Amino acid sequence: MYLKELKLDKRTVLLRVDFNVPLNENYEITDDTRMRRAIPTIKHLQDKSCKIIIMSHLGRPQKKLNDDGTLNVEKFTLKHLVDHLRSLTGMNTAFCDSHDVDKMTSASKNLNFGEILLLENTRFHKGETKGDESFAKDLSSLADVFVNDAFGTAHRAHSSTTVVARYFDKTQKSFGLLMEAEIENANRVLNGAESPVTAIIGGAKVSDKIQLIEKLLDISDNIIIGGGMAYTFKKALGGQVGNSLCEDDYLDLAKRLIEKAAIANTKIWLPEDSVAADAFSNEANIKIKPSDDIDSGWMGLDIGPKAIEAYKKVISSSKTILWNGPMGVFEMSNYSNGTFTVAREVADATQLGAFSLIGGGDSVAAINKANLSDKVSYVSTGGGAMLEYLEGKILPGIQAILS
């Protein structure tokens, strides 16, 4: 069900969001994008005079316990977010520091219509990531309806994302507006996208993106490959890649993907040349080399000028563009040109009418760093979740709303 179909007036809503924001050493929020992206849903609930109980995780507190085995509450508490949530929404916002059902119930009973209660980090509860039923049931008992707006964790069958939804009837739960937008934009690429469709796939390893590439063979006219994974393809085709990132266990698979692409009539673009460096460092010596002729001791850390020109042409003539993964080690300035040029080209193509989806992970960081996020069609908030959705997997958090 969609949010606008849900009967909401003056009801108590349990809202799962992804407020997993980065904090500095003083526990100040350094990037509030994830919070801001949930605001339209919160405002919609406010307009309907709901009582809004918000839950989210923050970091991995169970993996980063104190030396004595206790939770590092100070570091991972959602209390750090309360003031900012209040200022973003302009709503009275209370905080409940316990997952004890009686305490959560009494805190929610104190809420007035149009007010927020933020619950403590869901991952403080040991059962959360295991999909604990009793925790999910306790959470569900607080509200009349459940809204899931946490696309970033939709690929996890956790208590507060998936299991909790089972305690609500199909007519009493829905996606939030962010989740709806994420699904709609991904579907726009997956189902009947306007041709030519170009997928730009980069990042470190081919092994992380095999299923994505396989899926994209069905729907793309072009697959542009960049980043570390390009060298596994180059070596599979008989090239010398020196010390470039290369997964020798995946050479056969890379070859098979190239063969499959030929059958599917999808053109795979590999970088003709690379920026090669003699160390994994911004201070290393650099030279431009063919990507299949990199000297031993040297490594390809960015796509080269010929590759950039070729990729620009493909991107500018595309009508649908999906981008997942950087073209090089863009965190270091000497190897960022490929990624930022691709970012600009995707933005330019969008201004000329193409639809572009920046599909999560480091390409989102790159498009933000290039200040171009408002010049593309959609920037996903879900790294792993978007990857899995594009691979064609059924995400448990989505399924739980539909069933």
Ligand code: AMP
């Ligand atoms: P991923 O998480 O798989 O999208 O990979 C992103 C990471 O891949 C970034 O941190 C990049 O620095 C890294 N990366 C991109 N290109 C290369 C390359 N040619 N060699 C080594 N690492 C790379």
